[in-house]
Amino acid sequence: MRPSIVLVAIGEIKGNLLERLREELSVIFYPLLVEISGTLSIPKEAYNFSRKQYKSSHFLEALKIYATDKNSKILGITPVDLYTKGLNFIFGQATLEDNVCVISIHRLKPEFYEQAKNEKIFIERCTKEAVHELGHTFFLNHCPNPQCVMHFSNHILDTDRKSKNFCEKCQSKITEKIKSLEV
Numbered sequence: 001m002r003p004s005i006v007l008v009a010i011g012e013i014k015g016n017l018l019e020r021l022r023e024e025l026s027v028i029f030y031p032l033l034v035e036i037s038g039t040l041s042i043p044k045e046a047y048n049f050s051r052k053q054y055k056s057s058h059f060l061e062a063l064k065i066y067a068t069d070k071n072s073k074i075l076g077i078t079p080v081d082l083y084t085k086g087l088n089f090i091f092g093q094a095t096l097e098d099n100v101c102v103i104s105i106h107r108l109k110p111e112f113y114e115q116a117k118n119e120k121i122f123i124e125r126c127t128k129e130a131v132h133e134l135g136h137t138f139f140l141n142h143c144p145n146p147q148c149v150m151h152f153s154n155h156i157l158d159t160d161r162k163s164k165n166f167c168e169k170c171q172s173k174i175t176e177k178i179k180s181l182e183v
């Protein structure tokens with residue numbers, strides 16, 4: 001099977017976000033095929049009533065049904081706010097062994113910070129977080145270079161500061177990983 005990245009909505013993703021992500025990821029992860037596949041419903045058991053947030057591990061678990069081929073990386077995109085133990089919130093999370101990752105677009109919208117709606121900024125942020133989590137599924141670690149997409153984002157300003165691309169070092173790692181998938 002041709003190595004690919006599979007985008008899966010978990011809950012309702014409005015507008016053309018998935019299509020825009022498909023375009024952006026096709027360039028960044030070239031020559032991998034990027035496809036949009038199916039929709040999962042939001043795992044109800046993930047909801048934490050006191051935090052009013054969803055626990056990310058349930059989303060990663062749900063995505064595993066798509067991870068049937070070792071050459072595919074699965075990216076879930078959800079509109080709800082995610083958290084994991086020890087953190088107030090997360091923009092996204094990846095599991096290394098299972099080839100699955102998830103991003104939450106909840107805190108990527110300028111409106112979340114009481115700023116005017118801005119589609120360009122929103123798509124850019126979604127792309128950065130998607131590339132970052134997919135990078136983890138290729139076993140890349142966090143990068144000390146604040147411009148690199150693999151730099152850890154603790155705050156939306158970190159996301160805005162970094163680019164959607166890998167730095168030279170991380171790019172050579174990812175190129176090697178993609179090549180190893182093709183054999």
Ligand SMILES: [Zn+2]
Nearest residue numbers: 132136142152
């Ligand atoms: Zn990370």
Ligand SMILES: [Zn+2]
Nearest residue numbers: 143148167170
């Ligand atoms: Zn880097």
